[in-house]
Every structure is written in structure tokens, then in C-alpha cells.
Amino acid sequence: MKNKDWLQPNRKQRIFLIFISIISLGIIFIGQRFDYSLLFSDNLNPQNQFIINRSIRFLLNDNLVLLLIYGLFYDKKYVKFGLAVEAFGFFFLLIPYFILRYYTSIDHMYISFIHRLIINPTLMGLLIPAIYIQKIKN
Numbered sequence: 176m177k178n179k180d181w182l183q184p185n186r187k188q189r190i191f192l193i194f195i196s197i198i199s200l201g202i203i204f205i206g207q208r209f210d211y212s213l214l215f216s217d218n219l220n221p222q223n224q225f226i227i228n229r230s231i232r233f234l235l236n237d238n239l240v241l242l243l244i245y246g247l248f249y250d251k252k253y254v255k256f257g258l259a260v261e262a263f264g265f266f267f268l269l270i271p272y273f274i275l276r277y278y279t280s281i282d283h284m285y286i287s288f289i290h291r292l293i294i295n296p297t298l299m300g301l302l303i304p305a306i307y308i309q310k311i312k313n
Contacts, residue, residue: 233294241258260299
């Protein structure tokens with residue numbers, strides 16, 4: 176890497192953002208059984224509870240990874256690209272996942288693989304090494 180001070184400028188702020196995002200991701204992982212739907216209503220059917228809980232976890236996880244990306248690379252263009260990836264994941268992965276889960280007869284075991292890709296910030300996490308490699312090449 177050409178620049179040895181890659182964590183500059185605003186080094187303390189960047190370290191704080193990285194720390195907060197990693198700790199928050201850990202807290203969300205530990206509290207993955209938390210029922211976010213109770214924040215909206217306590218008399219929802221199980222299907223709506225599931226959809227609300229998974230949607231909120233998806234958005235929390237992906238936005239915390241975006242915060243991590245911003246803390247690591249300190250460049251808004253990477254965050255904008257990450258937002259595009261998040262929107263893609265929401266509309267083309269999360270919504271079809273809900274449709275497959277509740278409106279088709281596909282075995283639940285096969286849908287759980289899609290669940291792991293969507294709810295865990297796997298797709299967003301793959302952006303970090305991709306951005307790093309692109310930065311090295313440039």
C-alpha cells in the first residue's frame with residue numbers, strides 16, 4: 176500500500192466508527208431472538224412478526240456494515256455503492272425470500288440457505304475485501 180497512514184484523516188473518529196459497528200453487529204447477533212415486532216404492535220400474527228423481525232435485522236446488519244465500510248475506507252462513494260447493494264438485497268433477495276417461505280411449497284430446509292445469506296450481513300461483508308483490493312490496484 177502506498178500510503179502507510181491508511182487510517183488517516185480523523186483517525187480517532189474512524190476507529191470509533193469501526194469499534195461501534197463491530198460491537199453493534201455482535202450485540203445484534205447475540206440478541207437475534209429479540210422480537211422487534213413488539214415495538215410496533217403486540218397482537219400481530221406469526222407471519223407478520225417474522226417478516227418485521229427479519230426486515231429490521233436485515234436493515235440493521237447491512238447499515239452497520241455500511242458504517243464499518245465508512246470507518247475503514249472513509250469514502251462516501253463506497254457507502255453509496257453499499258447502499259445500492261443493500262437495496263438490491265432488499266428487493267431481489269429479502270422480498271422473494273418471504274414469498275418463497277410463505278407462498279410456495281418449497282422445503283423449508285432449502286429456504287434456510289437463502290435465509291443465512293440474507294439475514295447475516297454476508298453480502299455486505301464481501302464488499303470490504305472487494306473495496307480493499309480495488310483501493311490497492313488504484
